[in-house]
Amino acid sequence: MARLNTADDETVIHVEGLRNAFGEQVVHDGLDLDVKRGEILGVVGGSGTGKSVLMRSIIGLQPPQAGVVEVFGEPMIGREDHEAQQVRRRWGVLFQGGALFSTLTVAENVQVPIREYYRQLDDQLLDEIAAYKVAMSGLPPEAGPKYPSELSGGMKKRAGLARALALDPQLLFLDEPTAGLDPISAAAFDELIRSLQRTLGLTVFLITHDLDTLHAICDRVAVLADKRVIAVGTIPELLALDHPWIQEYFNGPRGRVAAEAAERAAVKETGE
Amino acid sequence: MTAPADFRFDQHVLHFSGELTLARIGDLSRRLEALGEAPRTIDLGEVDRIDTVGAWLVHRIAREHDVEIVGADADVCQLIEQIAEADKPLKIRPDSSPPFIRVLREIGDATSAAAHSLAGLIGFFGATLIGLWGLATHPRRFRYNAMARQFEVVGVKALAIIGLMSFLIGIVIAQQGAVQLRQFGAEVFAVNLIGRITLRELGVLMTAIMVAGRSGSAFAAQLGSMKLAEEVDAMRTIGVSPMEALILPRILSTVVLMPLLGFYSAVIAIIGGGIFCWIDLDIPPITYVQRIREVVPMTDLWVGLIKAPVFGMLIALCGCYQGMQVEGNAEEVGLRTTASVVQAIFLVIVLDAVFAVFFSSIGWI
Incomplete structure (x- = not known):
């Protein structure tokens, strides 16, 4: 029986005792985090x-000073480049501003990772792959031959997502995917991530400030504070904890509004 | 490791097997296209794993022939459905025209861009004059601090590199002149050559090229980045005129500094030439200086000093104008910076030729 090409390991990302410092300033100290297969893990924390x-x-863009990072069960720190490459092609990354290559069109941007790793594919199939990836990311077909400078912020993010999905990754990293989008686009983007995650069986590591996103699509939320992950769990689990920052984050005026909106959406979904 | 993607075809049933994923797909797409007959059923029962590329290939066949798909679990059926929904034809890159038309269009574009650029530069010169008039009538708005900063950046910090360049040029002129004149036994005239050419032409010209590369480009890049970061717009909203705060200090300081730098360059070149004459031609420095005073007419100095501020004006104008034209993305900053240097050097040389003809015809030979 055919099945989806999802990760085999139960734990997709394993971080232990991570320490990062820039000069005197210590950012992480003894940070532990596990991301399980098939979940959307939201990462929240104050600025900085x-x-x-x-x-x-x-x-692997920022070599840590100490600690263990394993992705798909493979250690990632101090690996030879070609070994890390094998793991890299199994994940996709969406950077904050989309980080599209400005000299290439949207469709060519999507093709870049595929061309880099699978040179044997014929051009026709490459074009077809780019076409359905662009469509799956919710971009209109007219966006394909456009250059990044001709796109709006929301379209850039969708194009960035299409490129992140180019290699059919099992793991997706999203850095503030809804920042800078209007509420309607942000909600549509949440919905897109959720449906892609379900269809493709993805594991998603999602950094966000957007409380609506947390409520709408995250299975679990990891809270960063005091240089480590102080808690991981579903939002109700986190709310049961007596940590002032968590309480303020989820129970502040914005947090409550987002929670109510999520509740209404859930009622509507079950009602139909 | 599981088997790569493969298929076999019997009795109108297409059996896929192995891993139908991007990594293992190989040349399956081409082999499928070579398949003559149309299948009625696609069997995915022997497939181990499938991703969107595999689903796309299945969908591609299903789209063309009315087939039934069996042997897939619910998730995979949903994936194939999603892919079918995403099947929209897409252009990869904008249409390109035939090469001949493209060349014609590029020539046309370049011509009109050059004309626009020149017109824009003249307009910008006008705006600068209006800005200067505004300053002249309201001298209190003059920004001494910005001007002093530009003096330092454009002038003081350029002394070392311009000095070194001029020193070497002086030596080269003396050496080349001596070699050629020696054939006529007239190597002493190398002194005439050094004195006249540095004061009249090369001092100012080489300085202009150096300033265009050092400061003109910096003006374009600074103003361009400021425009991109909306700093210029922020200034306008606060009520600060970018012309007075950014452009005039740069233009005025370059206009003032160019004659000084040009004269300095000529003097250093004469020193460099003198040292060469002393070592190679045995002309002692005292005699050298005396000869320079005898053979270089005062008009040569005036020619250099009159040209210098005009060149400075041009360089700063090109730099600031191109910087203020930046719009859109970071790539534009690079393009505009290059354009400012090329334009400035080109215009300086054109104007230098005009000056040469002019000064000759008024008898300043």
């Missing part, structure tokens, strides 16, 4: 708590 640094450490 090192959410992006954590992501960069996991994907």
Whole structure:
């Protein structure tokens, strides 16, 4: 029986005792985190708590000073480049601004990772792959031959997502995917991530400030504070904890509004 | 490791097997296209894993022939459905025209861009004059601090590199001149050559090229980045005129500094030439200086000093104008910076030729 090409390991990302410091300033110290297969893990934390640094450490852009990082059960720190490459092609990354290559069109951007790893594919299939990836990311067909400078912020993020999905990754890193989008686009983007995650069986590591995103699509939430992950769990589990920052984050005025909205959406879904 | 993607075809049933994934797909797509007959059923029962690429290949066949798909679990059926929904034809890159038309269009574009650029530069010169008039009538708005900073950046910090360049040029002129004139036994005239050419032409010209590369480009890049970061817009909203705060200090300081730098360059080149004459031609420095005073007419100095501020104006104008034209993305900053240097050097040389003809015809030979 055919099945989806999902990760085999139960734990997709394993971080233990991570330490990151820039000069005198210590960002992470003894940080532990596990991401399970098939979940959407939201990572939250105040500004400057090192959410992006954590992501960069996991994907190998920021070598940590100490600690263990394993992705798909493979240690990632101090690996030879060609060994790390084998793991890299199994994940996709969406950077904050989309990070599209400005000299290539959207469709060519999507083709870049495929061309890099699978040179034997014929051009026709490459074009077809780019076409359905662009469509799956919710972009209109007209966006294909456009250059990144001709796109709006939301379209850039969708194009970035299409490129992140190019290699059919089992793991997806998203850095603030809904930041800078209007509420309607942000909700549509949440929905897109959720449906792609379900269809493709993805594991998603999602950094966000967006409380609506947390409520709408995250299975679990990891809270970064005091240089480590102080708690991981579903939002109700986190709320049961007596930590002032968590309480303020989820029970502040914005947090309550987002929670109510999520509740209404859930009622509507079950009602139909 | 599981088997790569493969298929076999019997009795109108297409059996896929192995891993139908991007990594293991190989040339399956081409082999499928070579398949003559149309299948009625696609069997995915022997497939180990499937991703969107595999689903796409299955969908591609299903789209063309009315087939039934069996042997897939619910998740995979949903994936194939999603892929079917995403099947929208897409252009990969904008249409390109035939090469001949493209060349014609590029020539046309370049011509009109050059004309626009020149017109824009003249317009910008006008705006600068209006800005200067505004300063002249309201001298209190003059920004001494910005001007002093530009003096330092454009002038003081350029002394070392311009000095070194001029020193070497002086030596080269003396050496080359001596070698050629020696054939006529007239190597002493190398002194005339050094004195006249540095004061009249090379001092100012080489300085202009150096300033265009050092400061003109910096103006374009600074103003361009400021425009991208909306700093210029922020200034306008606060009520600060970018012309007075950014452009005039740069233009004025370059206009003032160019004659000084040009004169300095000529003097250093004469020193460099003198040292060569002393060592190679045995002309002692005292005699050298005396000869320079005898053979270089005062008009040569005036020619250099009159040209210098005009060149400075041009360089700063090109730099600031191109910087203020930046719009859109970071790539534009690079393009505009290059354009500012090329334009400035080109215009300086054109104007230098005009000056040469002009000064000759008024008898300043």
